[in-house]
Amino acid sequence: MADKRTSLLLPKKQGLTRRGALKGLGAAAGIMAAPGFVRYAQTQSSEPIRIGFQAHRTGIGAAYGRWYERVTMAATQAINDAGGINGRPLEIVTEDDGTDPKRGAEVVEKFANQHKTDVVFGTLFSHVVVGSAPAAGELKIPYYVVSEGYHVASGSLNRYVFQPGITDVKAQVRAVGPWIADNLGKKITLVFPDYAFGHDHRDKFPERYEAAGGQVVGLVPIPPTETSFTRYFPQIPSETEVIYHVMVGPGVLTFVKELGEFYGSSGPKLFGFLDSLEAVDIASPGLEFLEGSHFWEAMPRYLQPDASDAAKAYRAAVGIDDNGASVNDPKDVSTASHMFGCWETLHIIKQAMEAAGYQGPADRAKLVEATEALTSFAAGAAHPQGDKVFNAKIHQSFGHQHVSQVVDGKLNVVHTTSIEDGMYEAEADYTTMPL
Amino acid sequence: MAFGPYFFLATLEGLVMAAVLALTALGLSLVFGVMRVVNVAHGEFFMLGAVLAWAVASSISGHPALGFLAALVISPLVVGAVALASERLVLKRVNYNPEATIVATIGILYILQQLALTFYGPDARPVVAPFDYRIRFPWFGYSAYKLSVIAASAIVLAATWYLLSRTKIGLIMRATQFDAETATAFGIPVDKVYAGVFALGAMLAAVAAVLIVPIQQAHYLMGHDPLLLSFIVVIIGGLGSLRGTIVAALLIGLSDGIISVFFSPTLAKIIATMAVALVLVFRPQGLFGVSAR
Amino acid sequence: MMGLGNLSGRVLALHLGVVALLFALQFVLPAYHHGIMARILVLAVFAMGYNLLFGYTGLLSLGHAMFFSAGLYGAGLTVYHLDWSVPAAFAAGLASGLVLSTVVGFLALRTTGVAFLIVTMMFGQVAYLFTLYFGDWTRGEEGLTLSQAARQLGPLDLTDPTTRYFAALALFTVVLFVTLALVRAPFGRVLIAIRENEERTRMLGYDTFRNKLGATIGSGVICAASGAAYVLLFGYFGSSFAAVQYSILPLLWVLVGGAATTLGPLLGTVLMFYLIDLSNDLLNSRFPDWDVSYLGIVGVALVLLILFFPKGLLGSIRDRWVRWLP
Structure with missing residues (x-):
């Protein structure tokens, strides 16, 4: 298949195209399937489209994994109710990866080969x-x-x-800087965890913040094995006006509580990434001091007065x-700022498969090219978090x-950034x- | 922050960490000292104690102290019963063979994690502290509850010391620890002592867990770190030495806190871990231990 | 001295038979199990390295993830940052394991028993923290991948499933026969003597420290070979391989298969993998909505296994029925 590829962000407005053209031109620049271009290829098969869902059912990611699974099932239901993919129903095959990279790679092999x-x-993690990416590349699947990492x-x-369904961390931190x-x-x-995820915050945040007159x-x-955080707070310089905090893992509640105990009501202002408190009730005991502080959110956890119909339906x-x-258990708090990505990604898979006229595993390369032909997603039922721009090169x-x-x-929600705020x-x- | 207050804070934190460590290590020290088995599931008894504390505390309304006190009684009892059952059903049947015990307790670890995951879930959940007071130092604030954990730890340690050195139960346990065969010859029911010690060790872990959940949250994977740290404390302190356990907990807690004042955090962890390991390299019997038999 | 000369015919036949069976499996296994067996063979090498120190010498270490990681990072970083070829990177992995196990051996062997366990665990923790501390080169827990283009051995493409299986089998076979020869040689006999009674061995005039150091280095290098092979064959390295779980796993594999048996590590690794994999299949087909995972099933299986096979599968079989099993 052709793999020379010229330009950067694909032009936004382009006519519809046909599968024939796709096939002929391969991934040639400029091809895109606009949203709504659907059901081109009538399939002979009514076999389900099978999607391998790599789930964090156990291990450190389990709190997220459970919500990812719920959203995935709900999105599958929604897609199937609307006629499936190319008229074929969607079927989810779940495998637990234990939130472990070694098992993750094995699970990818299991999906592809078994x-x-x-x-x-x-x-997510x-x-x-x-850890799984090499296996996917070798097996060409x-x-x-839906990870928000900068790795892709x-x-x-x-x-x-x-990673078409969720913004990556580099764009997130650039967007909120100014x-x-x-x-x-x-x-x-x-204040950030001392490993790759935290280092992305450390390295990518300052550029736009400093351009807006700020100074780090x-x-x-914070070392990743830490369960108690107070001793690190004295390292926060006294001239600090804002503390930017992002932590992940089960220790985060401790972190936020200890920050409150340390400063009381007199400390610097706080800006946090909600990663710290996903699946945790903001009204938990000890978190009272967060009142008035600000958080980044990808998708509002609490229903906003101006929520779109699509967001409400989602x-x-x-x-x-x-x-x-959860409607079944008010103590079971969702991971709202990440899990929407499962919903949107499944809809993007549907869109790309329909654009590619996807029939079965033999068409996987075509599916890759069709996904790369996407340029943007309009807000709506398939994209309740809002519209998005997709950069095929990365x-x-x-x-x-x-x-x-x-x-x-x-x-x-007090401020919503533009898409361009985060782009790089x-x-x-x-x-x-x-390929 | 100026160096003085910073150092003061690091010391406070180190003391709290030492108190928590001494408590968790105490149970392990008993089991390891008397039975000479590596109980890999010890951390899971700790986790179970914390999860049960959440379950008890959240089902009792009224002042948070009520739920907390109820948890302090109920949770260790349940954990002790679970430990007793696993000792009778599994460890006794493999004759406390050291290698078989490792596999068996890894199995128990998996089972307990599964139970927590199924009935409690994967979330981290907090237990409200029995009282909520923030001590205001001139430079920073500090949780009064955290300081009270130091006191609680001291009380539990003192009670254990009394039990071990001043009661008949303690005498029997020490005799068993010293030489199980001779103890049997003197009519001590070693088998029952083992069962009791195993349950007692798990209960101590549960008590520690209940005291700690208002500071840290209950989570189904929380048993991992206490297990490793307890092991370190027990061995550095010297087998069967209560005094050694306390000194080792202080050493580890304070070195971890104070070294972090001078170095970047991860490097501080590396240096602190290395330092403690080298203590053991050059004093293999531990600080206060007689050499392991 | 060393060599296979003093092996009885049936022992040799058994091991050759196992290798032949693994070779034949290549042609019959379905794609998934074929790929998984390649991974298992590499990890079984890790377990065999562990077994040399734990099973034969009687030294219980909880830090062997550092030796595996020494190979993993030694090979992975040289390919990633320096574009080294596969053989050079593999050698770098072995060298890292050699240096690390020598240093750790010198320090940790001053201790015995549980103190040895704790010291190795703490050194392992230090190694883990180093992989995080040098995050600018290692990307810490997130880790790095090696491109397919970098994983070529001359004309051989190590990312091709068949080549990969043979590469894994070759490594496994070499290590299997090396350990078999080692433990049957005078050196191995001294190690077993040390395990049974170190004091008496010393009184017989053996330098027990030097022999234990030799065992530690041999064990460390074998584990490093496994780590180096893992990254070169499967293309990923990250901090999670240096965490304490990966020190506990080889212990578990060896104990389940049978400590101080040559084939126990392989058996244990295979068994633990399929226990988890098949538990997941069972749960997915029977209880898809339950909040259960493989943890519970594996836990119960381990407890039952140890109740009926307290010395691990091959260890108990040897005790009861097949006395000649090596």
């Missing part, structure tokens, strides 16, 4: 994504991750790995109440980000790699 699924999908966009993986400088303060200290005055890395479908908790989507303030123990120059080009 379950014979059409694609693999749904991984970065190390599992990176498209691998759609950095160009370090391979042509079969995509707002923090303009509204919270010009002197910031970053302190860096406080919330109903995945079964979360107005507080972002296999990464860019969407809107939100800044929310804690008011009465709930998160209210592509630093790689997967489309030139052989």
Whole structure:
């Protein structure tokens, strides 16, 4: 298949195309399937399309994994109710990866060689994504991750790995930088976990924040094995106006509580990434001091007054109440700022498969090219988080980000960034790699 | 922050960590000292204690202290019963063979994690502290509950010391620890002592867990770190030495806290771990131990 | 000295038979199991390295993930950052394992028993923290991947399933016969004597420290070979391989298969893998909505196994029925 690929971000407006053209031109530049271009190829088969869902059922990612699974099932239901993919029903095959990169790679092999699924999908934790990527590339099975890591966009993986349904961390931190400088303060200290995910925050945040007149005055890395955090707080310089915090894992609640105990009500302003408190109730005991502080959110956890109909329909479908908790158990809080990515990614797989006239595993290369032919996604039922721009060179989507303030123990969106706020120059080009 | 207050805070944190460590290590020290088996599931008894504390505390309404106190009683009892059952059903049947015990307790570890995952779920959940007071130092605030954990730990340690050195039960346990064969010859029911020690060790872990959940949250994977750290404390302190356990907990807690004042955090961890390992390299019997038999 | 000369015919036949069986499996296994067996063979080498120190010498280490990682990072980093060829990178992995196990051996062997266990565990923790500390080169827990183009051995493409299986089998076979020869040689007899009674062995005039150091280095290099092969064949390396779970796993594999048996490590590795894999299949087909995972099934299986086979599968079989089993 042709693999020379010229230009960068594909032009936004282009006519519809046909599968014949796709086939003939391969991944030639300029081809795109606009949203709504559907059901070209009538399939002979009514066999289900099988999607391998790499789920964090056990291990450290289990709190996220459970919600990823619920959203995946809800999206599958929605897609099947609307006629499936090319008229074929969607079937999810779930395998537990134990949130472990070694098992992750084995699970990809299992999907490709034993379950014979059409694609693999749904991984969150970065190390599992990176650990599984070589297997996906060697077995030439498209691998759609919902991880928000920078690993895909950095160009370090391979042509079969995509992240089309969720914005990556580099774009997230760039998007909120100027707002923090303009509204919270010009002197910031970053508190982050001392490993790759935290280092991405450390390295990617300053550029746009400093361009807006801000200055990073302190860096406080926290070792990953830590369960108690107070002793690191004295490293926060006293001139700090804003503390930027991002932590993951079960220790995060401790972290936020201890920050409150340390500063009381007199400390610097806080800006946090909601990763710290996904699946945790903001109204938990000990978190009272978060009142008034700000958080990044990808998708609002609490139902906002101006929520779109698509967002409301999505919330109903995945079964979360107005507080972002399970309708069955108000103590079971969702991972709202990440799990929407499963919903959107499944819809993108559907869109790409229909554009490619996908029939079965023999068409996987065509599916890769059809996914690379996508350029943007319109807000709506398939994309309840909002519209997005997809950069085919780095296999990464860019969407809107939100800044929310804690008011009465709930998160209210106070600012929504534009897509361009987060975008950056592509630093790689997967489309030139052989298929 | 100026160096003085910073150092003060690091010391406070180190003391809290030492208190927590001493508590968790105590149970392991008993089991390991008396039975000479590596109980890999010890951390899971700790986890079970924390998860049960959440279950008890969240089902009792009213003042948070009520739920907490109920948890402090109920959780260790349940954990002790679970430990007793696993000792009778599994460990006794493999004759406390050291290698077989490792596999068996890894099996028990998996089973307990599964139970927690199924009935409690994968989330981290907090237990409300029995009282909520923030001590205001001139430079920073500090949780009064955290300081009270140091006191609680001291009380439990003192009670254990009393049990071991001043009661008949303690005498029997020490005799069994010293030489199980001779103890049998003197009519001590070693078999029952083992069962009791195993249950007691798990209960101590559960008590530690209940005290700690208001600081850290209950989570089904939380048993991992306490297990490793407890092991380190027990061996550094010297087998069967209560005093050694406390000193080792202080050494590890304080070195970890204070070294982090001077180095970048991950490097501080590396240096602290290395330092403690070298203590053992050059004093293999531990700080206060007689050489292992 | 060393060599296979003093092996009885049936022992040799058994091991050759196992290798022949693994060779034949290549042609009959379905694609998934074929790929998995390649991984298992590499990890079984890790277990065999562990067995040399634990099973034969009686030294219980909880830090062997550091030796595996020494090979993993030694080979992975040289390919990733320096574009070294596969043989050079593999050698770098072995060299890393050699240096690390020598240093660790010198320090840790001053201790015995549980103190040895704790010291190795802490050195392992230090090694793990180093992989995070040098995150600028290693990307810490997220890890790095090696491109397919970098994983070519002359004309051989190590990412091709068949080539990969043969490469894994070749490594496994070499290590299997090396350990078999080692433990049957005078050196191995001294190690077993040390395990049974170190004091008496010393009184007989053996330098037990030197022999234990030799066992530690041999064990470390074999584990490093496994780690180097893992990254070169499967293309990923990250901190999780240096974490303490990967020190506990080879212990578990060896104990399940049978400590101080030459084939126990392989058997244990295969068994533990399929126990988890088949539990997942069973749960997916029977209880898809249950909040259960493989953990519970594997836990119960381990407990039952140890109740009926307290010395591991091959260890108990040897005790009861097949006395000549090596």
